[in-house]
Amino acid sequence: MTKPKAPPGGKRPIKGPAGGARNLSTRLKTAEGRTTSSQRWLNRQLNDPFVLAAQAQGYRSRAAFKLLQIHERYRLLKPGMRVLDLGAAPGGWSQVAAKLVGAGESKGGKVVAVDIQGMAPLGDVEVMLEDFLAEGAETRIKAVLGGQADCVLSDMAEPATGHRQTDHLRIMAMADTAAVFAAEILAPDGFFLCKVLQGGSEKDLLTLLKRAFSSVKHVKPEASRADSAELYVLATGFRGR
């Protein structure tokens, strides 16, 4: 795997699309055999500046820029932290987290990446092939973490059904479960960052988070597509169990 050229979250500004990646409009040579929606998806990928920047900088996904931008703004990840990354594949967030916390025995940080899909090995990141919602998953994750976490990240999302309300309810159920788990494993002052979709049923999640954390806010990084209902909930200052 190619190493990112710029240090994520380092002193230099994030080298996103404005940092020199190609931003040309690329046209597909042929649309034969493609459905309209897959054609639209492919066209968007080929012309997405964050996709191009991720390729140029060696990130496994454009999503890496979402975490980088949130970190840039709130300075969340620090050397030595223990991170649980839920819904980690293909690994963009884990790459960013591993670099910022200094994952690996010699550096003292730790990143555990969990996904229901396989993920290629990633340096000092501990990768778990696991359905987070499966029976016993939380016990297995705790065993790999081997103690408390300073931070729980969740970018988990199932493939979209295209039905807005169904997608919203599914992702909120996942976010609720991740939040309850975060409240079990976080160390005092830890934080929780979780993907949600706007759509009206966030009340339970926000109630739980406001009780357990000193600050709760919504964040929409620039790399999150403006036409998407995607949003991140950031809860900081875990009060402890």
Ligand SMILES: C[S@@+](CC[C@H](N)C(=O)[O-])C[C@H]1O[C@@H](n2cnc3c(N)ncnc32)[C@H](O)[C@@H]1O
């Ligand atoms: C948007 S992608 C995550 C991208 C990732 N943050 C990155 O930077 O590369 C969402 C991920 O959630 C995972 N996912 C969905 N349901 C899951 C579950 N029940 N348990 C674990 N992972 C799940 C999917 O397999 C998918 O890889």
